[in-house]
Amino acid sequence: MKALTFQRYGKSPEIGITELPRPTLQPDELLVQVHAAGLNPIDNMITTGIFKAVLPFQLPATMGSDLAGVVVEVGRDVTRFKPGDAVFASIFDQGTGSLAEFAVVPQNLAAPKPANLDFVQAASVPMVGLTSWQALKERAQLKQGQKVFIPAGSGGIGTFAIQLAKHLGAHVGTTTSTGNVPLVTHLGADEVVDYTNQAFEQVLRGYHVVLGTIRGDALEKSVGILKPGGQIISLIGPLDAAFARTRELNFVLRLIFGLMSRKIIRKASAHGVGYSFLFVRPDGEQLDRIGELLSAGHISPVIDKVFPWEQAQQALAYLAQGRAKGKVVVQIK
Structure with missing residues (x-):
């Protein structure tokens, strides 16, 4: 099978499409023919070696985490899925990747693909959906009427997290550039700061939760917009x-x-507020619940650009520019 791999960590990871043996299954695993793979910023970060101590890979390694496709084979202990089922999943932190013609997915990490989404749309969801769910619903335990600040509202995380926060009944603040104000407003943002004209820390006040999504000094500046007891x-x-x-x-x-x-x-x-770092974990049960929200139309995927399989490397380079409105997806089949 063909897969997008990197050969080494560092400035010259030697990324390219290579031929690999078709994977074999453990008893609790699915073999999925990948139709589409969603990209995430960490896909580019992994090749630098910055996460080498916490995300072990056997090199050369297949890139990517998110996928949507069709089950073609199941292990003997699999009970939730059968060949022919359409699924979506994140296999982040599993030591393998999704940018391939076939991927191995533990059954507890997979969920049925929402019927109202095509494979490209479904592949855009897993990591941003799980990250938003685990940050806002699980850790923050965001309640109706609380205020949450989600910077970079037009990005992959932002476009999903804004919609989830609104579904949970929160008041949402965000930042974006002038051209993206209509997009984040349409997604449900209540307070929109155009960062080309204003500094968010001078505008926003009384927030309960800040979702840290942008690098630099934004985290330190966000301390001042939180209420005592915020996080x-x-x-x-x-x-x-x-x-x-x-x-x-x-x-x-x-x-x-x-x-x-x-x-x-x-x-x-x-300032009387808390700080924690969140490292997303794959979770099929949570993804199933996210799928219900997608099926009901409470949340809609936002996709910036779809690249063909042959341009997977260009897709990663495009994502690295940091200008995507929503998600970047590679269509494999």
């Missing part, structure tokens, strides 16, 4: 000691991550 849930770091403990990392890494997050934790604590 920052960061998707982009700095990593913290709690994350290292959850991953059962060694003492040295726990110390390093603790030092990395010390500044923002101290600043947050001084």
